Amino acid sequence: MKAHLSIAATMFLLVSGGIAAAQDTVIVPSGRTVVVPAEPAPAPGAVMIQPEQQTIIREYVHRNPVASINILGLELNLGSKVPDTVELHEVPDVPYRYTVIDGQTVLIDPQTREILQVLN
Numbered sequence: 001m002k003a004h005l006s007i008a009a010t011m012f013l014l015v016s017g018g019i020a021a022a023q024d025t026v027i028v029p030s031g032r033t034v035v036v037p038a039e040p041a042p043a044p045g046a047v048m049i050q051p052e053q054q055t056i057i058r059e060y061v062h063r064n065p066v067a068s069i070n071i072l073g074l075e076l077n078l079g080s081k082v083p084d085t086v087e088l089h090e091v092p093d094v095p096y097r098y099t100v101i102d103g104q105t106v107l108i109d110p111q112t113r114e115i116l117q118v119l120n
Contacts, residue, residue, distance in 0.1 A: 070102055082115065105119040
């Protein structure tokens with residue numbers, strides 16, 4: 001009886017492991033074309049910051065540091081709104097602003113005051 005239980009347990013582990021591994025596997029009949037996106041699509045309404053802009057922003061922020069501020073209750077999440085009392089600093093040739101909150105450099109949309117990206 002113990003042998004039957006051991007065999008059953010072993011088979012269950014093998015089958016369930018196969019199912020887990022199969023979740024990442026796609027089998028396509030021959031002659032079919034499958035298009036897989038290179039990167040996941042951005043969330044609706046998300047701001048896409050181009051690599052050239054990223055470089056400009058990082059270099060400018062590095063050369064022009066500002067004092068860090070603390071804002072009680074503000075979580076540095078994408079989409080969180082920064083209070084109107086927070087001074088936003090301009091980055092030349094980029095439509096976004098930045099500030100430093102809790103030691104983290106934050107990129108902000110000046111129109112909505114929403115956090116677009118945490119740089120550090």
